[in-house]
Amino acid sequence: MKQLNREGAPLASSLTSDNRSSRCCVLLTPLLVLMAVVGCANGGHAVNSESFDSASDGAAFDSSAHFASPVDSDSLIAEALEACESAEALWQQGDIDGSLATLDAAYELLLQIPDDPNLIQQKEDLRHLISLRVVDIYRSQLTTAADLNSPIPLEINDHVQREITRFTGPERRFFIESYRRSGRYRPMIVSKLREAGLPEELSWLPLVESGFKNRALSSARALGMWQFISSTGTRYGLDRSHLIDERMDPDKSTDGAIHYLSDLHGMFGDWMMALASYNCGENRVKRLIRRQEVGHLDRFWDIYGGLPTETARYVPRFLATVAIVRDPEAYGMELPEPYPAIEFETIEVHRHLRLSDLDTALALERKTLVGLNPELRHGTTPGDRYALRVPATVAALFDEKVAALPAYVPPPEVTFARYKVRPGDTLSTIARRHRTTVNAIMRANKIGSRHRIRTGQRLKVPQRGRSTPVVSAKGSGGSRLPQLTHTVRQGDSLWLLASRYGSTVDRIKRDNNLRSNRLAIGQKIKIRTRNAAGSQTYTVQSGDSVGRIAQAQNLSVQKILRANALSRSSRIYPGQIIQLPN
Template sequence: MFIIEKVCLTMKMTVNRYLIFILVVVFSSGCVANVTNSVRSDHSSLSNPSGSDSGSSRLGPEYGQSPQWPSNIGNGLSGLFDYANEENIEESTNDTLVDNYTGIGSEAANSDVNNDHPDKEQNFLDTALEFYETSQEFWKEDNPDKAMAALDQAYANMLKANPDDTPELVQQVDDLRFMISKRVLEIYASRYTAVKGNHKAIPLVMNRYVENEIKLFQGPERKFFIDSYRRSGRYRGKIVKMLKEAGMPEELSWLPLIESGFKIRALSRARALGLWQFIPSTGYKFGLSRNAWIDERLDPPKSTKAAIAYLKELHNIFGDWSTVLASYNCGEGTVLRVIRHQKVNYLDNFWDLFQRLPFETARYVPKFLAVLQILKDPVKYGFNLDDPYPPVPYEVATIDRQVHLKKVAAKLDISVKELADLNPELRYSATPPDPYTLKVPVGKASLLLATINDIPKWTPPQRAYAFHRVRSGETLSLIALKYRSSVRTIMRANRLRSRHFIKIGRKLKIPLRRTRVRTHRASKGRLRADGTYRVKRGDSLWRIAYRFKTSAAKIKRLNKMKSTFLYVGQILKIRNL
């Protein structure tokens, strides 16, 4: 049992309940075999009638020993799928297993050992077998959803049985586990293969939750839906192409409609950004760069590539698109925790866990399905949709010079807004110091490359903020007074929610005033012969550094200053002579 518990704990956060169940069966088969072999040695009624090895099961020699699973089973879902596709899972094998199971059940009913065991335990196992056989019928009818639902019930009834040390029941439970896990693996393998080539894989479910979301789109959210639909034309064509190349359902191209309304610069309260609403950590995980100059969460092609990789990973974990969409919204960890606290008969039905999800996520999947329903037949739901905006064509030019977009736009005779809209990932309307591929309107790339040396190189301004580490007894008011700032400015710069609580040791970013430190102008002091300067009324460290073409950090270092606080008459060393 220690091995089983260890496997469960290891796999809970990486695979779904199906795979946890299958892997527990796989790795615990040796333990169960030891138990059943020990029991058989004491009960000759369970020995192999054909006279084969005593370690063999009544199910035949292939089930009497631990199965030989593939070496790549450690690769998770993909390894199991490879195994399922390589092995020939024959119906006759399962039929033989069922026949032998029935034989064991009959023998158990007549066994002396079973007389003191409640009949209800055997009834649970018989019911589980009936559900298993029903799942086989659904599977033959090419109805995997109903087949999986029947396996749900088979598994639930099997768990209700408490075999204790009754050898016949122990054997039946062991065989049922193997039968169910094999069928689950087969269904999952078929689903995985189908998704790779099927672009209509998201079922259009209609229930009261979806109907409620449709009514919201018809009412208070109507304008949002129409505006988002029109904006979709700028990006959706490229998204659909990338989804098809990845073998993913093209319906996922409508996900940005509910994520961001197809707004490039959409920013959520959770600091998720862009069409696909990536938070920084998830964006970094899937290859989106974010530094002082660029944030690729705002780049439509790159963020779409990252979103496809994320959705594909989630589908490998959960196996059905409804649960994948919920996980995309609130994170796979949240969904896995909800699944872990479900009743034992939950396997693969999203609507089983629907009401346990966070409120926003519980609306997320029905809202997406409502979008698909409306777009399938807009007139039916009262929408007369205008044509979407066309995509904006562009070409690229790689430049190795840091320039401001305002200067580039003037050279190309276009508006700054047009250039900025083509390059939303640029954080400060300027290119990075490293070589950068800039998007420009069609026909302008050659002109830019020919005139790039005529555009003045842009030098970023000196940093206009300082850092302060909170000490015991300090308040935001005292810190703001010290740096000639305001409490509200400091709170906004550090995303603080309360002005009354700050943690000792926290490093605060303090924005510094640039030009209007006070209502009067600072005097134009001169540098002394010894390289020092006397602080005048209205001076700030940043202004002094700017005036003498140095940096605030260098002045602080020369004067061994712990903060940027100045007082009138203070002598500052500006340069070493």
């Protein structure tokens, strides 16, 4: 790219409202602006400091205070970020000139940051942020000028036509069945999209993702109607535990998807780019954009060739879906009546209940409650408070029928240890060493023959779990468990605390009003523990082992391990509180 000097560089802030009204200028200026912003990575200077005077009455971020004397890199980065925030606020207020002038100031601050290998990524991120803000401003003007019928432009090119041919041909049955299932969830999805201000066309994305199946699981371990991988699900508030995975909950996963899509659109300012990022990740799309000659202003189809095969089909499949449902007759499709949404009520339960038992007691068809509560991984409610969806037609009978059900104790949670196969190992010796069975190891690792393991292979080995104590069938469900306070240390997690103290992640979160799984060092956590009331505790000292503690306290190693939900391979650390059973 050609370097731009101070005198010849086009300026964001020098574009007055008069010349922005010209259609030619509206179409060409964004390219020049981005060349000025991104092109300077090659060493050219793209900002004319005199142009700051053209800002509207000083309403923009005041850059003059930042150029008086040299300051350290951290201050320059902080001031540039502050300028970006000010530019965003001015844009939202309708002050386009002031916003662009402020972005000029932010870029001038960026140029003052010294060349330091430790700051390369921060400078690149800041440069990218400034360019995105400039592009968002001009893109908003282009959208208004184009007067699009939909925020998501429907372009039927060869790639989209190819997916239309698949949906109307070999994948016709999949499309029709998915369309039928959409009726159960689309009214809810459309309502949430409208509330968030997102285009209603996005309500058809689950057809491409999962065929509107709440329990769809991909080869990449993406789960649910909106196909969240575990890390992205956690990032957008979808919790997981032994009994619950909220990625399979249609309402909660829709909230997460809307939040994620909104973030992606805010990042790229373009729905096609946002959809590609939803499938393959925003970082992959960013890398492709940065490799383009013009940069972020490139259209989705300009980076199409660099996308993974799945993503390259994903966006055309979505556009093909929208095209077909808008005008099925044009593509030789006759779409059936969608399934109606099931009317339900929510009832709070306080003990373990098996959904199959409830179906029978309430005279419902098999798996009715599984369909309404897909987030329950094993068809069982948690032992603590849980909002259960039941058909509205049987809600009045619920309490009476549940009271007559016997107590249910779910099977213990299965945990796994990782084991690397050594020379001479067999599944039998590994099973004996870990106190499990050959069949359990084979199932966990999908091994077809007990003789097919190799040295160096990594296996998941099932460990013995712990079951939840029985709650009385007619009790209110509030178990009276002793409580302790734990101070969070480095390396702690809710899962570790739940395992250590014989509790559950859900119970700890409810008792502490936690909305996410994040913990802060020094945070005080209340924990109701299953360990016997009145038992003593011991604080682990440097050099301690479970064997030494057991010998000093005149207890067996097995009792201490059992009281603290530990295995023989578990590590203890200085400062850890160990329960000493009576």
